[in-house]
Amino acid sequence: MCSRFRFSASLFASTVCFHVCSVMPVNSKREQGKDVAVQGTNDSSVVSKVSAAAQGYFHDDFLKHFVCKVSRRAPLINRGYYVRWKAVDHCVKQFFHATISCSRRQILSLGAGFDSLYFRLHAEGALGDVTVFEVDFPEVARRKAALINSNTCLKDALPDWDALSNQQTNAVFIRSGHYNLIGVDVRKEQEVEATLSRAGLQWDAPTLVLSEVVLTYMETQWSDAVIGWAAKLLPQSMFVMYEQIRPDDPFGRVMQNHFLKLNSTIHALKQYPDTVAQTHRFIQKGWEKCVCLDLNQFYFDLLPEDERQRVSGLEPFDEFEEWHQKCSHYFILTASKGSVTNQALLTLPKASSIPHMTPQWTERPPLVIQPMYGSPSIEAVGMASAVLAPGIILLTGGCGRNGRDTAARVLIKEKDGWKCACVEAHGDKVVSLYQTLTSIPGGGAVLLGGRTSPLNPTGSVVWVTFDPGNEQSAVQLSFENTMTVVGAVPEARHSHSACPYGGGLVIFGGLGKGGRPLCDVFYLRPTSSAHVINEKLVVVGGVWLQADGVPGVAVINLNTGSCLEIQLDTDWKSQ
Numbered sequence: 001m002c003s004r005f006r007f008s009a010s011l012f013a014s015t016v017c018f019h020v021c022s023v024m025p026v027n028s029k030r031e032q033g034k035d036v037a038v039q040g041t042n043d044s045s046v047v048s049k050v051s052a053a054a055q056g057y058f059h060d061d062f063l064k065h066f067v068c069k070v071s072r073r074a075p076l077i078n079r080g081y082y083v084r085w086k087a088v089d090h091c092v093k094q095f096f097h098a099t100i101s102c103s104r105r106q107i108l109s110l111g112a113g114f115d116s117l118y119f120r121l122h123a124e125g126a127l128g129d130v131t132v133f134e135v136d137f138p139e140v141a142r143r144k145a146a147l148i149n150s151n152t153c154l155k156d157a158l159p160d161w162d163a164l165s166n167q168q169t170n171a172v173f174i175r176s177g178h179y180n181l182i183g184v185d186v187r188k189e190q191e192v193e194a195t196l197s198r199a200g201l202q203w204d205a206p207t208l209v210l211s212e213v214v215l216t217y218m219e220t221q222w223s224d225a226v227i228g229w230a231a232k233l234l235p236q237s238m239f240v241m242y243e244q245i246r247p248d249d250p251f252g253r254v255m256q257n258h259f260l261k262l263n264s265t266i267h268a269l270k271q272y273p274d275t276v277a278q279t280h281r282f283i284q285k286g287w288e289k290c291v292c293l294d295l296n297q298f299y300f301d302l303l304p305e306d307e308r309q310r311v312s313g314l315e316p317f318d319e320f321e322e323w324h325q326k327c328s329h330y331f332i333l334t335a336s337k338g339s340v341t342n343q344a345l346l347t348l349p350k351a352s353s354i355p356h357m358t359p360q361w362t363e364r365p366p367l368v369i370q371p372m373y374g375s376p377s378i379e380a381v382g383m384a385s386a387v388l389a390p391g392i393i394l395l396t397g398g399c400g401r402n403g404r405d406t407a408a409r410v411l412i413k414e415k416d417g418w419k420c421a422c423v424e425a426h427g428d429k430v431v432s433l434y435q436t437l438t439s440i441p442g443g444g445a446v447l448l449g450g451r452t453s454p455l456n457p458t459g460s461v462v463w464v465t466f467d468p469g470n471e472q473s474a475v476q477l478s479f480e481n482t483m484t485v486v487g488a489v490p491e492a493r494h495s496h497s498a499c500p501y502g503g504g505l506v507i508f509g510g511l512g513k514g515g516r517p518l519c520d521v522f523y524l525r526p527t528s529s530a531h532v533i534n535e536k537l538v539v540v541g542g543v544w545l546q547a548d549g550v551p552g553v554a555v556i557n558l559n560t561g562s563c564l565e566i567q568l569d570t571d572w573k574s575q
């Protein structure tokens with residue numbers, strides 16, 4: 001199972017710049033420039049959310065009214081916005097459920113940007129007696145108010161708002177029965193408090209405070225103050241926050257640089273680098289309970305299987321390493337004050353479907369990789385290879401520039417270099433990606449698993465027998481489905497690893513149905529082939545859901561089940 005350790009800024013949506021002129025009363029031109037850049041993150045968010053909605057990841061008929069043009073983002077970006085949207089939506093629905101018997105409820109969305117939460121919930125009929133208060137910089141609030149005023153679909157959702165007679169007063173850009181739009185810098189606590197009071201926020205009513213990638217854009221002293229201020233003023237409330245974590249691994253560094261280049265530094269990462277630190281932060285700032293999950297935990301443990309299946313089928317997708325890495329670098333947090341909102345906290349199932357591992361890193365001498373010069377150039381991704389005999393290598397599957405290979409290839413070492421021969425296999429046994437081919441003692445190799453599409457892992461086990469021939473006759477290969485598996489059959493998988501062991505083979509991990517990383521180990525022993533050395537299985541790289549770092553080398557003792565992890569230097573740069 002091979003992991004790609006490089007991450008590029010294409011993992012994040014690029015910012016779409018609208019020309020905005022700031023009227024913020026800020027100290028310096030530099031600070032003013034930063035605030036304008038931070039406002040630009042809203043433009044990027046809304047374009048990405050519209051893209052995900054257009055591809056069917058979630059239903060929202062209103063977001064598109066906040067962009068000039070519907071653009072299509074890469075599947076990885078769409079998935080990222082999907083899981084973000086879903087996590088926030090999950091918490092909103094939990095809050096609604098927990099506070100259903102309360103006569104007045106509120107949502108206070110900080111840095112709401114062009115979010116369509118109010119319009120969507122109103123159309124769904126889910127809003128009931130809930131009143132929404134949105135706060136953003138005055139410039140963003142002004143633009144949003146103007147967009148709402150110029151669009152019938154949006155305006156129709158505010159039947160009691162008369163834009164003409166309801167001119168903006170004292171930073172309240174829209175004042176209506178269930179929707180209020182406020183233009184204030186949330187760092188200005190007193191101004192926020194006074195404006196919200198004027199707009200009709202009831203401080204003692206159950207309130208959901210939402211901050212979706214907002215507070216991290218301000219220096220930590222300010223975001224800490226907002227978290228403390230909300231705990232102090234809202235005795236029956238739930239804080240929902242979605243932001244980044246884990247700045248210190250390769251993905252985290254690319255993520256930080258991306259935002260740095262946009263002049264929108266993400267500040268909270270330094271002081272609060274993980275879910276534990278974020279949880280302590282909220283408790284210290286006056287919240288009674290707090291649950292913080294990374295997005296892998298949310299996706300695998302709180303979304304139902306059929307929903308994950310639905311999403312898997314929306315777009316061709318094959319970037320599972322990046323996807324799991326991305327999900328481990330964002331969190332969804334719920335913190336509560338007061339008994340009512342306690343019930344709305346995120347709750348994980350008792351048995352998590354994500355295996356818990358605590359890697360124990362060990363210092364080892366560096367591993368050395370040496371290219372083999374003079375070998376024929378065969379370009380393909382997802383190809384499998386095995387040494388059939390000294391100087392004879394079989395290659396199967398994979399996808400080259402012209403698509404999938406239907407033929408297997410044999411590389412034969414000769415005196416003056418390597419010769420390559422094609423072998424037509426009957427049927428579709430080798431027409432697959434990310435299968436494994438494992439030499440087994442006594443001759444031949446076992447071809448296992450693979451996939452015909454990212455959604456379609458196969459469970460086939462094919463025995464490849466091999467006759468080395470002699471000087472006159474060619475190498476003979478036959479592909480036979482004759483491997484009968486007795487006992488527990490490994491589930492269909494691709495991108496796993498397999499290695500010869502004790503006359504058979506050991507199979508480890510891979511991706512199963514729906515892209516779920518598997519962590520099982522099977523010993524397939526023929527009754528009539530990772531690498532096992534002295535009863536120890538050595539596994540290199542792979543996809544995992546653990547938040548800490550990227551997979552390195554794992555040495556699993558097959559007798560005791562104990563595991564030793566060796567980190568690889570993932571910052572290695574090519575010369």
Ligand SMILES: C[S@@+](CC[C@H](N)C(=O)[O-])C[C@H]1O[C@@H](n2cnc3c(N)ncnc32)[C@H](O)[C@@H]1O
Nearest residue numbers: 039041042045111112113136137185186212214
């Ligand atoms: C990444 S966007 C997120 C928008 C929205 N929450 C969403 O998820 O779609 C960040 C938003 O926070 C707002 N924001 C950042 N700092 C702010 C501050 N000090 N006061 C008010 N709004 C702020 C920005 O203007 C921007 O609209």
